[in-house]
Amino acid sequence: MNSPEEVVDFIYNGHQRFLPHLSIDCVIFGYHDQQLKILLIRYHDQEHWSLPGGYVERQEGLTAAAHRILSEKTQLTNLYLQQFYTFGDSPTRLNRIEIQDNHNKVYAKANVAIDEEHWLSKRTLSVGYYALVDYHEVSVTPEFLVVDYAWVDVNAVPSLQYDHNEIIDKALLTLRSQLYQQSVGYNLLPEKFTLSEIQALYEAILGKPFDRRNFRKKMVALGVIRQLDERRKIGPHRSPYLYDFNLENASKLQEAGGVIF
Amino acid sequence: MNSPEEVVDFIYNGHQRFLPHLSIDCVIFGYHDQQLKILLIRYHDQEHWSLPGGYVERQEGLTAAAHRILSEKTQLTNLYLQQFYTFGDSPTRLNRIEIQDNHNKVYAKANVAIDEEHWLSKRTLSVGYYALVDYHEVSVTPEFLVVDYAWVDVNAVPSLQYDHNEIIDKALLTLRSQLYQQSVGYNLLPEKFTLSEIQALYEAILGKPFDRRNFRKKMVALGVIRQLDERRKIGPHRSPYLYDFNLENASKLQEAGGVIF
Numbered sequence: 001m002n003s004p005e006e007v008v009d010f011i012y013n014g015h016q017r018f019l020p021h022l023s024i025d026c027v028i029f030g031y032h033d034q035q036l037k038i039l040l041i042r043y044h045d046q047e048h049w050s051l052p053g054g055y056v057e058r059q060e061g062l063t064a065a066a067h068r069i070l071s072e073k074t075q076l077t078n079l080y081l082q083q084f085y086t087f088g089d090s091p092t093r094l095n096r097i098e099i100q101d102n103h104n105k106v107y108a109k110a111n112v113a114i115d116e117e118h119w120l121s122k123r124t125l126s127v128g129y130y131a132l133v134d135y136h137e138v139s140v141t142p143e144f145l146v147v148d149y150a151w152v153d154v155n156a157v158p159s160l161q162y163d164h165n166e167i168i169d170k171a172l173l174t175l176r177s178q179l180y181q182q183s184v185g186y187n188l189l190p191e192k193f194t195l196s197e198i199q200a201l202y203e204a205i206l207g208k209p210f211d212r213r214n215f216r217k218k219m220v221a222l223g224v225i226r227q228l229d230e231r232r233k234i235g236p237h238r239s240p241y242l243y244d245f246n247l248e249n250a251s252k253l254q255e256a257g258g259v260i261f
Numbered sequence: 262m263n264s265p266e267e268v269v270d271f272i273y274n275g276h277q278r279f280l281p282h283l284s285i286d287c288v289i290f291g292y293h294d295q296q297l298k299i300l301l302i303r304y305h306d307q308e309h310w311s312l313p314g315g316y317v318e319r320q321e322g323l324t325a326a327a328h329r330i331l332s333e334k335t336q337l338t339n340l341y342l343q344q345f346y347t348f349g350d351s352p353t354r355l356n357r358i359e360i361q362d363n364h365n366k367v368y369a370k371a372n373v374a375i376d377e378e379h380w381l382s383k384r385t386l387s388v389g390y391y392a393l394v395d396y397h398e399v400s401v402t403p404e405f406l407v408v409d410y411a412w413v414d415v416n417a418v419p420s421l422q423y424d425h426n427e428i429i430d431k432a433l434l435t436l437r438s439q440l441y442q443q444s445v446g447y448n449l450l451p452e453k454f455t456l457s458e459i460q461a462l463y464e465a466i467l468g469k470p471f472d473r474r475n476f477r478k479k480m481v482a483l484g485v486i487r488q489l490d491e492r493r494k495i496g497p498h499r500s501p502y503l504y505d506f507n508l509e510n511a512s513k514l515q516e517a518g519g520v521i522f
Contacts, residue, residue: 021280022386062349062386086347086388088323125283125323127347177442179518206517256467257440 001072002144007110011118018055020119023126024062025053025164026070026081027171030135030151031188036204037135037151038168040160041073044109044147046102050161051168053126066129074149075141079131080187084174088125090163096121102161106145126163130171134188155207176206180224181254183245192242194232198225223249262333263405268371272379279316281380284387285323286314286425287331287342288432291396291412292449297465298396298412299429301421302334305370305408307363311422312429314387327390335410336402340392341448345435349386351424357382363422367406387424391432395449416468437467441485442515444506453503455493459486484510 001007028039040049054069056062063081071077093099100121104113114120135151142149152158157168178184185201199215219225226246231239262268289300301310315330317323324342332338354360361382365374375381396412403410413419418429439445446462460476480486487507492500 019282019384019386022283056349056386058384059355062347064350083346085344086323088317088388089325094320123280123319125280125317127349173516176518177515178438181438181518254438255434257437257442 004110004112004144007107007145008112011107011112011114011120014055015119017057019058021122021124023053023055023124024066024069025051025087025126025128025167026066026073027051027084027128027130027168028070028074028076028079029130029132029154029171029175030138031132031185031201031204032134032136034200034204036154036207038154038157039074039135039140040150040152040157041142041146042148042150043106044145045105046161048161049150049152049158049164051164062127066127070129070131073143073146076133076138079133081129081131082174084128084130085167085170086125086127087163087167087170090166092162093125094123096123099124109145126167128167128171130175132175132184132188178254179205180222181250183224183247183250186245186247192228192230192232192244194240195243196240198243223253265371265373265405268368268406269373272368272373272375272381275316276380278318280319282383282385284314284316284385285327285330286312286348286387286389286428287327287334288312288345288389288391288429289331289335289337289340290391290393290415290432290436291399292393292446292462292465293395293397295461295465297415297468299415299418300335300396300401301411301413301418302403302407303409303411304367305406306366307422309422310411310413310419310425312425323388327388331390331392334404334407337394337399340394342390342392343435345389345391346428346431347386347388348424348428348431351427353423354386355384357384360385370406387428389428389432391436393436393445393449439515440466441483442511444485444508444511447506447508453489453491453493453505455501456504457501459504484514 001010030037030039039052041052042049052070052073054073056065066081070079096116100114100116103120107113140149154172157165159165179202185198188201189197195216199210199212203209220227223246225243228242228244230242232242233239262271291298291300300313302313303310313331313334315334317326327342331340331342357377361375361377364381368374401410415433418426420426440463446459449462450458456477460471460473464470481488484507486504489503489505491503493503494500
């Protein structure tokens with residue numbers, strides 16, 4: 001929605017286009033230079049920041065909806081969005097008065113309001129999707145009702161709208177638990193990378209440092225990466241070996257529970 | 262629903278009690294004696310088997326709903342149900358005439374029918390939950406509309422209702438991918454078990470045999486199990502060592518992506 005007219009149309013006719021009671025929230029992890037961040041947005045007249053989210057069209061596939069919503073809210077496209085959990089336990093999503101009040105502050109920007117019986121005031125479960133991008137490589141353009149956005153350090157996330165902190169915690173847990181089973185970082189590192197580069201990425205995601213020698217040994221033994229017969233010259237006396245992802249092994253690893261005998 | 266009267270009440274008043282457009286489906290894996298099976302049910306006058314499933318109450322937590330639904334459909338309780346994916350991409354869930362027709366064959370058992378505009382005829386996304394039980398330890402009591410149930414070998418699942426085959430495939434993939442990160446089998450094996458017992462369980466879940474020596478070495482190295490200073494006497498010349506699960510390590514493993522450096 002990029003104009004007051006579109007917001008007004010959404011408020012009056014949205015129930016025909018969208019399913020009630022179900023939304024999608026996107027946790028976009030951004031990595032650059034050893035730092036892991038999360039994309040947050042702030043809607044008009046809202047104290048708390050939020051995750052980019054939206055509603056599913058009545059005839060639209062759920063995965064397609066996730067891509068459309070992220071694109072509408074931020075102009076980010078072509079991300080590898082992965083569904084990780086559906087949130088429907090939180091009591092913060094049951095208080096209609098609070099939900100109505102939050103919506104109405106936002107929609108005030110377009111001079112329109114909803115009542116307690118409006119479909120947007122009702123209980124809404126949310127399907128979480130996450131993606132991992134290089135935040136220096138993407139540009140975010142928020143839509144009309146979004147007044148601000150920020151890439152916030154994963155260790156300094158403020159108190160967010162509804163259960164969005166819980167959604168981020170679960171996304172991070174999922175990202176970590178799948179770290180060795182998927183070629184996480186395939187889009188974040190150059191095709192051929194040094195051990196220091198991938199170690200910095202893994203340390204940022206897992207939030208702790210590793211012993212360099214152990215890290216190399218385990219990563220190669222697990223079959224996540226392969227050492228190449230090639231070096232990168234980064235100084236007169238420094239030319240570390242290059243590595244690449246063992247992509248074939250990654251899918252085998254996932255099917256086998258992360259361990260190949 | 263255990264009587265025609267309850268079904269009639271559900272058809273006429275269910276929209277007040279339940280959220281529209283959202284259901285839960287349960288994949289109950291049953292393990293016993295080296296065999297992995299799945300619990301299927303067949304509704305009245307339905308050619309295809311289904312997973313046990315149902316709808317979420319308007320004010321009910323999603324996790325609580327999963328437990329209630331499984332208990333109502335099968336009388337199974339106290340299972341460790343884990344959410345694994347929400348299904349909303351399949352076009353088989355968009356054809357209202359087909360959905361209405363299927364429902365009406367089932368509800369004919371209670372002499373009641375729905376039309377194309379009834380909330381049950383509309384598009385319904387489904388949240389998948391799975392659990393793992395010893396199928397010799399549990400007893401299933403299907404509700405009124407369910408005419409049959411079966412524990413079907415995981416390799417011989419027939420063509421099911423809607424996208425239920427896809428739901429089972431995803432559940433199995435999830436179970437496999439989490440196998441080394443969670444103490445899967447904690448409820449299936451005795452507290453102290455032999456290597457053969459846990460190897461048989463892992464082989465059944467992953468659908469392939471392992472070399473015994475490699476299996477032991479990796480399982481101990483990963484910290485999934487610990488060898489005890491204790492043996493079980495199973496014959497004059499056979500008294501294998503006993504093992505137990507390293508539960509502390511299991512949660513650490515999950516947080517660390519399955520690998521501890």
